[in-house]
Amino acid sequence: MRITLSQLEAFYWAAHLGSIHATARHLHLSQPAISARIRELETTLEAQLFERSRQRVTLTETGLAALRYAEQALHSSRQLEHFRKSRDLTGKLRIGADECSATVGLTAVITQIKEHFPSLDLEITMDVGSILNSKLNAKELDVALLTNPSTGPEITNRFLGWMQFAWVASPSLPIHADPFRPQDTNGMSIATHSAPSTLHAVVESWLTAGGAQIQSLNTSNSLSLIAKLTASGNAISILPLPLLRDMIAHGTVRTLPCDPRIEPAQFYISYLTATHNSRIDAIVEIACDTLLRMNFLTPDP
Template identity: 40%
Template sequence: MRFTLNQLEAFVWTARLGTVHAAARQLHLTQPAISHRIRDLEEELSTQLFERHNQRLIVTDQGRNVLVYAERVIASAQEVARLDLTRTITGLVRVGVDESCAITGMPLILKDIKDTYPNLRVDLTVGGGSQLLQKINNHELDIALHTGQSSQPDVTSQFIGLTRHQWVAAPGLFPPDTDFLPEQAMGHRIVSNAPPSTLHDSVARWLVTDGYAFDEFSSCNSLSLMVSLVVSGHAIAMLPASITRKHVEAQTLQLLRAKPEVPDVPYYFSYLVHHRSDTTTRFLEIAERNLKAIGFFVNP
């Protein structure tokens, strides 16, 4: 037996109001649409639901039996529609993010999560891309926002955008509006994450285009500290644009015009495939919305 909620709704309102015309007005449908739904329901139930009497439709004895259950179904459907779905996402989700996302995006993302799903608890881990990739591969995280891409069969890495790495220096250290070459970079102290890391790989790939090996650098595991070192003139660095944007706009950092250009870096939303799909889907929606709002990704 296959009848629909729409058919039951047409039947219930016609029974309540006495005419197809009134039911159609109530449901914002045409009269033929109401008549068609009632006829299909009668065929499905193999019973006559109405008799016509003085321009009105009267529910038959069998129809009254059906009406009792149909009204219960409609009432249940209305209860479902009134459910507070924001409270159905509960429990704990273990989330890992890299530092660029943690600094620029996570305050907004966590506030959005708290406002939308107040019963969902977030256990946050901040680390480098390789560290987060290892943690989610080892099932120590449920979700990760990072530059890594897992090849594990039980981890899905979904591409969500491109991020940009930029060379920056203290203002006045290099002439403005001129190309910044690998040869010039090698003449200064470079601060970067230790390998394996996405930033270190980006610097190494850029330097090798001119035949230079990235062997000597000052290692630092904090993007915030790296920014401070560059602002103070102690070093130059390649850093995520999301981290340096405010400093460049405030002219406390000079954006260098790298030649060749630094390739954009893919950014991924990784998650354990066995984790609850509703939590994963809704967390991704919130993360993408907020990261796009702050300009975390390169505009397409």
């Protein structure tokens, strides 16, 4: 039996999404179809690729090794699919992104876009979600990466995954509450995005869910400034996990396990429906593929 691209695709997304259900939803197929493709691939390779539990699938050591070959094959397939289009496509693509995705994931997405469409000119806008929504609705952007879009009927919103958040503070701050609760913020300086924004809403929602009164918040439209204020010990904050990974690894901030949990935000790629064509389809797939490979998002809330 020959290995097919559909088998590799099912294997690849199951490995990255961690469940057959999430893979079926992403590929718009039934769960039995995904399971069958993976079983066919395992039979051909004479190897078990996953350890299976009731809800999740986890790569075996053999599966991890096989995944690298699957990624190479799928990448080559995508390059071949876009070979003719990449020679012909010209013009400008206006891309918007919130600061977290612009800082952490957009460079990798742009690298892939330029690889497939080298003649395409890119115009990049970084701003908070409310501004990106306004620009999309005003047709000043072709596509945007953002949380919780609020767009009109002329915009198509495709769900990519969940953005996770965490409370963070400087290691120098003597915060000993475990878990960290809303009442523990009393007297503390909290830095967050200016309203209206997803991050501001996340902070307010967490505080009110725990019965705490909203105190004066130090607001800024810059995530990098909020992160610096937090690392310096001048404030505590809720920040997106993708933005925190390097800071946590370098010990500049520490996470505060909290109760209640911080509700994640839905992350989307949104684009003008009127411009929907093979180019947009390809860019959506490139963005989704790249961000998931980076573990920028999680498939489940």
